[in-house]
Amino acid sequence: xxxxxxxxxxxxxxxxxxxxxxxxxxxxxxxxxxxxxxxxxxxxxxxxxxxxxxxxxxxxxxxxxxxxxxxxxxxxxxxxxxxxxxxxxxxxxxxxxxxxxxxxxxxxxxxxxxxxxxxxxxxxxxxxxxxxxxxxxxxxxxxxxxxxxxxxxxxxxxxxxxxxxxxxxxxxxxxxxxxxxxxxxxxxxxxxxxxxxxxxxxxxxxxxxxxxxxxxxxxxxxxxxxxxxxxxxxxxxxxxxxxxxxxxxxxxxxxxxxxxxxxxxxxxxxxxxxxxxxxxxxxxxxxxxxxxxxxxxxxxxxxxxxxxxxxxxxxxxxxxxxxxxx
Amino acid sequence: xxxxxxxxxxxxxxxxxxxxxxxxxxxxxxxxxxxxxxxxxxxxxxxxxxxxxxxxxxxxxxxxxxxxxxxxxxxxxxxxxxxxxxxxxxxxxxxxxxxxxxxxxxxxxxxxxxxxxxxxxxxxxxxxxxxxxxxxxxxxxxxxxxxxxxxxxxxxxxxxxxxxxxxxxxxxxxxxxxxxxxxxxxxxxxxxxxxxxxxxxxxxxxxxxxxxxxxxxxxxxxxxxxxxxxxxxxxxxxxxxxxxxxxxxxxxxxxxxxxxxxxxxxxxxxxxxxxxxxxxxxxxxxxxxxxxxxxxxxxxxxxx
Numbered sequence: 231x232x233x234x235x236x237x238x239x240x241x242x243x244x245x246x247x248x249x250x251x252x253x254x255x256x257x258x259x260x261x262x263x264x265x266x267x268x269x270x271x272x273x274x275x276x277x278x279x280x281x282x283x284x285x286x287x288x289x290x291x292x293x294x295x296x297x298x299x300x301x302x303x304x305x306x307x308x309x310x311x312x313x314x315x316x317x318x319x320x321x322x323x324x325x326x327x328x329x330x331x332x333x334x335x336x337x338x339x340x341x342x343x344x345x346x347x348x349x350x351x352x353x354x355x356x357x358x359x360x361x362x363x364x365x366x367x368x369x370x371x372x373x374x375x376x377x378x379x380x381x382x383x384x385x386x387x388x389x390x391x392x393x394x395x396x397x398x399x400x401x402x403x404x405x406x407x408x409x410x411x412x413x414x415x416x417x418x419x420x421x422x423x424x425x426x427x428x429x430x431x432x433x434x435x436x437x438x439x440x441x442x443x444x445x446x447x448x449x450x451x452x453x454x455x456x457x458x459x460x461x462x463x464x465x466x467x468x469x470x471x472x473x474x475x476x477x478x479x480x481x482x483x484x485x486x487x488x489x490x491x492x493x494x495x496x497x498x499x500x501x502x503x504x505x506x507x508x509x510x511x512x513x514x515x516x517x518x519x520x521x522x523x524x525x526x527x528x529x530x531x532x533x534x535x536x537x538x539x540x541x542x543x544x545x546x547x548x549x550x551x552x553x554x555x556x
Numbered sequence: 557x558x559x560x561x562x563x564x565x566x567x568x569x570x571x572x573x574x575x576x577x578x579x580x581x582x583x584x585x586x587x588x589x590x591x592x593x594x595x596x597x598x599x600x601x602x603x604x605x606x607x608x609x610x611x612x613x614x615x616x617x618x619x620x621x622x623x624x625x626x627x628x629x630x631x632x633x634x635x636x637x638x639x640x641x642x643x644x645x646x647x648x649x650x651x652x653x654x655x656x657x658x659x660x661x662x663x664x665x666x667x668x669x670x671x672x673x674x675x676x677x678x679x680x681x682x683x684x685x686x687x688x689x690x691x692x693x694x695x696x697x698x699x700x701x702x703x704x705x706x707x708x709x710x711x712x713x714x715x716x717x718x719x720x721x722x723x724x725x726x727x728x729x730x731x732x733x734x735x736x737x738x739x740x741x742x743x744x745x746x747x748x749x750x751x752x753x754x755x756x757x758x759x760x761x762x763x764x765x766x767x768x769x770x771x772x773x774x775x776x777x778x779x780x781x782x783x784x785x786x787x788x789x790x791x792x793x794x795x796x797x798x799x800x801x802x803x804x805x806x807x808x809x810x811x812x813x814x815x816x817x818x819x820x821x822x823x824x825x826x827x828x829x830x831x832x833x834x835x836x837x838x839x840x841x842x843x844x845x846x847x848x849x850x851x852x853x854x855x856x857x858x859x860x
Contacts, residue, residue: 233661240658244649367645371703374609374641375662376634555611 234377234385235392242355242393251351252400256408258347262339263409283321290317316518331417332410333443339405340450341517345510346490348401348454349461353482355393356465358475359386360550365475369555379551387466387543394462398455418444424516446516453512460506460535461486467542470550486510493522500525506538560587562636562743563608563711568617570603577603579767580617585711585743590733592758592775593747596850600767601747602642605715608745609639622710635663638709642716644700648689652680652699655688656706663707674702678732694725701732712736712744718753730757752843755779763853770853782849783817788838795834799825817841 242248273285293314297307360383363369372382406415422443464485468478489507502508503523509531514521521527563585570578578600585591595601606612608619610626610633619626624633646655656675660666675684678698688696697717704712717733718726734757736742748754754761755775762772771778789795792811799805799813802825806814815825822839829836844852 237658237661240654241647241650244647244654366647367643368647370606370609370611370641371645371659372662373611374634374637374639375659376631376664376707377662378630552613554613555606 231381231385231388234381235388238359238385238389239392242389247355248393248396248400251354251397252404254351255397255401255404259339259405259408263335263412266335266338266409267412286317286321290314290321293317313519331413332406332415333417333447335409335413336402336405337422337443337447337450339409340401340447340454341513343401344454344457344513345493346486348397348458349486349510350483351397352394352458352462353465353479353486355397356390356462357469357478357482359390359466360469361473361475361478364473373555380547383470383547383550387463387546390462390466391459394458395455398451398458401454402451418442422446424518449516450513453516456532457510457512457535460539461510463539463542463546464506467546470546499523503530504534506535509534561585562587562622563745564618564620565608566618566620568604568607568619569615570607570612571615577767578607578614581764581767581769583762583769583772585745587710587743588737588741589759590737590744590746590757592754592761593745593764594749594751594754594761595747595764596749599764601749601764602715604764605639605641605713605745605747608713609637609641610634611641635707636710637713638704638707638711639713640700640704640715640717641713643719644696644703646688646696646699646703649687651687652684652691655699656684656703659703660706666706670706670708674705677705678702693720694722694728697721697725697729705736710743712742714744714746716747716749718748718750726753733757751849755843763849765850770850778849779843782844782852784814784842784844785817785822786838786840786842787813787815787836789813789829789834789836791834794832795829795836798829798832798834802828812838814842 276288293310296302297310297314302310360369363372373379375382422441424441424446461482465478465482468481469475472478472481485507489505489510492502492505493508493511500523503526508522509526511519512528512531512535515528515531561584565581565583568578568581569576581604583591593601593604603612607614608626610630613627619633621633622636624636626633646652647658650658653671653675656671660671675681678701680695680698680702683691683695688699691699701714701717704714714733718729721729730753733744733746737744737759746754746757758775760772760774761778763770763778786808787795787799788811789799796805796807796813799815803815803821808814815822826836826839
């Protein structure tokens with residue numbers, strides 16, 4: 231089995247996928263770092279001070295102003311009210327919500343890349359793992375060795391898991407290093423609030439507690455990794471089912487983008503919560519943002535993703551071991 | 557002396573949907589022989605070969621490689637088999653050596669020594685560390701063979717091995733296959749849609765059409781009495797009358813005459829023509845083309 235994984239790794243490296251992905255991540259992190267830097271600067275200019283309390287107060291005033299607008303949709307309003315309460319809570323307890331520093335940037339970057347950017351990167355690796363062997367024709371050589379088919383597929387899947395872990399690690403390392411140059415590398419111990427519960431009556435702060443940022447980040451990374459594995463497994467299944475890499479990528483891309491769109495508009499279509507793509511923003515539960523559909527929470531989303539993962543894995547192995555290769 | 561049977565196929569069938577593609581094939585391969593699998597495109601050659609190498613599951617029937625049933629003892633059976641199905645599709649982004657390493661890792665106990673051996677055998681030593689995408693088609697074909705030979709198989713299955721090769725490449729490939737069978741004692745199964753190729757390469761041939769084997773025989777038997785001679789003579793009428801008095805003839809539209817080929821009689825006919833004052837501008841031995849052979853064997857059944 232080790233030798234098979236070595237083979238898959240050799241092919242993956244020769245295809246230079248990981249390097250391309252690392253480059254993309256590097257470029258994006260640099261862009262975001264610059265954007266964040268600009269944002270901090272303009273805020274400072276506007277308020278004439280770098281004191282975060284004034285900034286937070288300004289934000290609260292902004293939010294209140296927006297809330298008083300009558301043309302606002304109900305769900306949007308609810309969300310704003312919740313974030314208003316959060317901001318108020320930070321202010322009352324003298325906690326800086328965006329403690330500047332590389333770890334904070336990392337957290338923000340992770341939270342924003344969990345539902346689209348990282349899944350896309352993972353998809354780039356996963357979606358041609360099997361289908362490229364088909365389009366190349368090398369599948370015929372691969373399956374005419376004295377090795378059972380499920381072992382061949384398992385070696386590919388393990389390779390995928392390793393590659394996904396590597397991509398998540400690269401994301402963490404690059405976002406820390408690049409943003410650290412601008413914002414400084416400190417801030418691991420900064421306190422951050424978590425445990426907000428959004429219920430039907432609004433924000434429930436009874437379980438709110440303070441966490442060190444590094445603990446929070448560790449949890450974030452766990453969630454990001456889990457989401458990436460699930461998305462990777464789904465792309466892997468499509469790669470087994472659809473021979474053309476482009477078609478497989480297209481289907482997965484459509485699913486991911488529709489997820490991003492759906493989360494903004496499905497609050498009245500309740501059964502949509504069983505779709506995997508509206509459950510990808512796991513880190514939002516840690517922050518206490520309102521879920522797209524009522525009744526969704528962290529364990530629910532993890533369960534849904536787990537079911538999709540298991541089904542995709544089963545389908546992949548079932549089809550791969552049974553199907554005739556032409 | 558009956559030689560060992562290395563590949564045994566019994567009543568192999570394949571249905572796709574309700575259509576029966578392969579309708580019960582039975583044949584054996586013996587040690588050290590080159591066995592031709594001859595049929596037009598669409599006769600079921602590739603489907604059959606894919607069933608022999610485990611890519612397609614047969615609907616019924618059995619394939620035994622060196623005594624191991626392919627379905628029940630896949631690993632043991634495949635250890636004795638090397639194959640190229642259609643073109644040898646190796647990884648273009650890896651070097652030739654890494655390709656061989658890749659497939660050696662999938663076999664037990666095959667290491668660098670054997671990789672070096674097969675590289676030398678197919679004459680790729682100089683270019684083995686170059687990327688496969690820089691290889692010519694002939695080199696890819698040779699690398700494909702090297703890959704198939706890695707596990708020291710008893711049976712080698714090659715699907716259209718000369719496809720896309722230039723004449724020199726075809727000759728080289730032919731000699732190599734003969735060498736493997738005669739000197740290394742491999743059983744080689746070669747598929748082709750070209751009768752001429754099979755004739756030069758194989759000891760025995762199975763002719764397949766529409767998913768059934770029409771005939772299995774040695775090449776000599778198959779082609780016996782089927783060779784023709786093309787005559788171009790003048791004056792035409794006189795020559796025609798003389799020839800038709802000697803043997804049944806067939807007049808072609810382009811002004812040539814066809815007769816059967818007979819080792820003893822054909823020179824005799826020529827002599828008689830010359831003596832009668834007919835000048836012979838062309839005598840040409842002609843192999844039957846596959847289509848004609850088919851027409852004869854199937855009794856007018858056309859190729860799909």
